[in-house]
Amino acid sequence: MPVLWLRVLLHNKFTRPALKESEKNYFGQVLFLTIGILFFFKYYNFFIDSWINLFQFAGYGLKKSWTLNVILPVGISFYTFQTLSYSLDVYYKKIAPTDNFVTFATYVAFFPQLVAGPIEKASNLLPQIANIRNFDYTKCTEGLKLILWGMFKKVAIADAIAPIVDDIFLHYATYPATTLLLGAVFFSFQIYGDFSGYSDIAIGTAKLFGIELVSNFKFPYLSRNISEFWQRWHISLSNWFKEYLYIPLGGSKKRTFISARNISIVFLVSGLWHGANWTFITWGAIHTLLYFPVFFAKKNRKYSKSVVAETSKLPSASDLIKIITTFFLVTLSWIFFRAPSITIALDYFRRMTTYFNYETYQHPNGYRMIDYYILILLFMGYEFYIRKNERQPFNFKSPIIRFLVYTLIVFFLILFYDDQVDRSFIYFQF
Amino acid sequence: MIKLFLKITSYLILLLLALEGLVRFFHLAKDTPQRFIDHAKVEKWVPNQTGISVTGIRRQNSAKYRINTNGFNSYREFDPSKETFELALVGDSFIQGFHQDYDNSIGKKIENVTSDINVFEYGYAGYDFADQIHLIHAYKNDFDLIDAIVIYIDFNTDLKRGTYQVIEDRVALQSPLNNILKKCKLLVYIKSIGLLDPPKKIVANVINCLKSTTKVSVKDQQTKKVVDYSEVYMENFKKLIHQYGFEKQKSWLLLNSNTTPKVFLDYLHSHHFKVIDFYQEFKNATKPTFLIYDQHWNNYGRSLIAKQISESIDH
Secondary structure, eight states: OHHHHHHHHHHHHHTOTTOOGGGTTHHHHHHHHHHHHHIIIIIHHHHHHHHHHHHHHTTOOOOSTTOOOOOOOTTHHHHHHHHHHHHHHHHTTSSOOOOOHHHHHHHHTOGGGTTTOOOOOHHHHHHHHHSOOOOOHHHHHHHHHHHHHHHIIIIIIIIHHHHHHHHHHHTGGGSOHHHHHHHHHHHHHHHHHHHHHHHHHHHHHHHHTTOOOOOOOSOGGGOSSHHHHHHHSSHHHHHHHIIIIITTTTTTSSOHHHHHHHHHHHHHHHHHHHOSSHHHHHHHHHHHHHHHHHHHTTOTTTTTTOOTTSSSSSOOHHHHHHHHHHHHHHHHHHHHHHSSSHHHHHHHHHHHHHOOOOOOOOOTTOOOHHHHHHHHHHHHHHHHHTTTOTTOTTOOSSHHHHHHHHHHHHHHHHHHOOTTOOOOOGGGGO | OHHHHHHHHHHHHHHHHHHHHHHHHTTOSOOOOOEEEOTTSOEEEOSSEEEEEEESTTSSEEEEEEEOTTSSBOSSOOOOOSSSEEEEEEESHHHHOTTSOGGGSHHHHHHHHSSSEEEEEEEOTTOOHHHHHHHHHHTHHHHHHOSEEEEEOOHHHHOSOSSOOOOHHHHHTOOHHHHHHHHOHHHHHHHHTTTTHHHHHHHHHHHHHHSOOOOOOHHHHHHSOOOOHHHHHHHHHHHHHHHHOOOTTTEEEEEOGGGSOHHHHHHHHHTTOEEEEOHHHHHTOSSOOBOTTTOSBOHHHHHHHHHHHHHHSOO
């Protein structure tokens, strides 16, 4: 909380309307301090440890007395980026600075999306906070529907399969390839359900206050290539990097080599943003490598304005193969995201590709596994059905069908609720 | 705003009704038979009830129960006679068997592997040794006709009392309000899966905050002696045996020697109590012997117990 308020005060002072020319260099100080705070809490120990390990690798023993025992403030990466976007927009005169401290503080600390996004740009959120809002029935009901859908994704998908993922990743050395593949696939759904569930709840809650937040997920597992995946996964972060890092670096308007360098930087920084661990950086590097073929083939914008099976009820065979391939590649990259270290990730990967021996996997608590397979299939089927509008998951004309879907959603919530699972959202740690 | 509240309320009511229907359709919630205390001060089930007992989320384990005219879960009636060989199984929920179909119980399994035997299962969840020995004493006329008695005893949980007294708590739970609430299967289900625990915890925390609590110093806690209950439990056992008597010739104690203190095992041995120890049988088992989400013996575990009892009794 003190870190959050420090940010509010820091950025608010910088952006007063009557900012004198001589105070402009204050912008540099703000940037330095903002990133410095993030670096201190999140990356200081990581870099110190990495240096020590590097020296140890070279044969020089160093004491670990430089590492600090600091607690990472919840959601620091999110509100750092949100406040940075405000200061950058004001500096580049994209928006006018606000002279209302309460409005600004509300923008930084807007509770629904404070700890895990979506990362809002000031140009979208600030005017909405500043404006007088009246009760809007439609927005309220839309918000409640999104909250219900988000809760389903969190409780019935992410939390329900979390014990399976935990078990497989913890005991990966004892499981055959099929089980390890199952663990990786389930983690894909766990992290999607967890993070997009939170985003839906945040967007829905904001709607109850009459505020529209940006969409953060648009059915990423229906993507036909990696580029489309990144246009559908954690959209607010992708847009942030695009606007404040990729484009200032030159974007894709310069030579191919420079563009490739810029893409690499964005993915590596994105990996580092997620956590101070080489696993996240490797995850970013893998996505760079996956993105390059699409980029060099100039297919990175091919699906930017369309969704699979736009005009048909079912995807074509070719689209289906592309979706499965993209999902498979993304799933492999999640192994590095989920594993506690590079060594374990590589070993997991090695076993998954060499230890072919089918064994029926048993749930660690003895529950029927078939329930989870059916659940995931139904979930993906429903995601496909609603693929055209992520903001309206229950867009049925018939009130009877709508009610039946609500009933089934709540029924699944109580079916898959597990009191043994007590989990916060995965992205709170970032 | 009013429209929203009215719509939410009406949706909520319809939703609860629909969920109640779904929970009933899939039989996710357990049926709970009625209890009572009979003329002999024995707590048991009200006779002639049937239903399905369910444990775990999404009905992970379910079993049909049938309460016979004697008030116990069994496929048969208990009508002891001099003509046939009868075995009484006395115990708690493990013998009661709400985690298995009543026609696939330990008693039935014993009957399947032993010729000419009728097994009467006097099992009731929550019974301890005081309940069990009181029951045998209370139904003396029946037990005099029964040829063999096997009492399941867990030293660590069943010997906390040295005298028998009717425990009113469980029967008192059957208040009219509770009985009505139990008819709401949705409520029974969400309670069983722990969905009501978080709000209950919040209420409890609020109550605790409002109450002034007496602080116990760390020093006081440290000076508390760790009590060895083995001696107390042994004394309770002796006291109950002394009070009610024990027919050593036709009675066996079914126990797991691995969870029973040696001093108690030695006492039983030196005082000629007959014991059926299922530790080795379970240790040598090739498959799991317990239900994962229920913690009672599974079908295989029950088969092993039945086999061991069948081999141990003098028939």
